[in-house]
Amino acid sequence: DQQVKQNSPSLSVQEGRISILNCDYTNSMFDYFLWYKKYPAEGPTFLISISSIKDKNEDGRFTVFLNKSAKHLSLHIVPSQPGDSAVYFCAESTDKLIFGTGTRLQVFP
Amino acid sequence: DTGVSQNPRHKITKRGQNVTFRCDPISEHNRLYWYRQTLGQGPEFLTYFQNEAQLEKSRLLSDRFSAERPKGSFSTLEIQRTEQGDSAMYLCASSPVSSGRTGELFFGEGSRLTVL
Numbered sequence: 001d002q003q004v005k006q007n008s009p010s011l012s013v014q015e016g017r018i019s020i021l022n023c024d025y026t027n028s029m030f031d032y033f034l035w036y037k038k039y040p041a042e043g044p045t046f047l048i049s050i051s052s053i054k055d056k057n058e059d060g061r062f063t064v065f066l067n068k069s070a071k072h073l074s075l076h077i078v079p080s081q082p083g084d085s086a087v088y089f090c091a092e093s094t095d096k097l098i099f100g101t102g103t104r105l106q107v108f109p
Numbered sequence: 110d111t112g113v114s115q116n117p118r119h120k121i122t123k124r125g126q127n128v129t130f131r132c133d134p135i136s137e138h139n140r141l142y143w144y145r146q147t148l149g150q151g152p153e154f155l156t157y158f159q160n161e162a163q164l165e166k167s168r169l170l171s172d173r174f175s176a177e178r179p180k181g182s183f184s185t186l187e188i189q190r191t192e193q194g195d196s197a198m199y200l201c202a203s204s205p206v207s208s209g210r211t212g213e214l215f216f217g218e219g220s221r222l223t224v225l
Contacts, residue, residue, distance in 0.1 A: 004151075008150075031212075032212050034211075043202070043216030044216050046213050049211060062189055092212075093211060093212030095157075096142065096157055097154065098152070098154065099151030101150055101151050102150075
């Protein structure tokens with residue numbers, strides 16, 4: 001049973017607009033949720049995280065929102081840039097990471 | 110380059126052969142993780158070490174898979190009697206102990222296995 005779900009396999013957004021990537025989870029016993037970004041032929045790289053005791057964390061153009069009652073996590077990228085085009089994975093962390101299946105974001109000019 | 114290094118980057122083998130992958134983590138990182146990623150899926154946890162101790166193994170890690178980290182530095186992942194279903198990208202990551210629970214791992218570029 002998938003503990004972390006990303007139901008949208010792909011998303012296409014125009015440059016300058018907001019990108020919203022979503023993630024649902026089942027396990028409430030986690031310490032952190034994270035977003036990783038992956039370019040082709042590279043390993044995933046850490047993007048932003050949020051503690052289980054918070055509901056929002058912001059870092060520049062990236063903001064992560066955590067809705068514990070809905071068991072839902074989202075990543076907002078604003079404004080979106082062509083260099084943001086990549087696969088984005090959400091992941092929950094205890095002592096290890098459990099990843100979702102990923103969402104491919106394409107930002108077009 | 111002080112990042113996580115994985116070798117070989119790509120391995121093609123015939124079914125039934127043994128393969129071994131090596132991971133050199135960032136030097137000051139105590140924790141080392143192995144993940145496997147197949148097409149259209151996220152990375153799946155296989156096992157992790159803290160120094161030389163293997164602390165957890167996934168049910169995905171069958172008896173044909175073995176991982177070691179003999180001196181708490183580099184690690185090897187061996188797959189014996191490979192099967193076509195083993196074809197995947199094998200990812201290694203490292204972290205200091207302090208960020209183990211926060212999930213900030215540093216990944217290598219991966220070793221892609223193709224079993225014919």
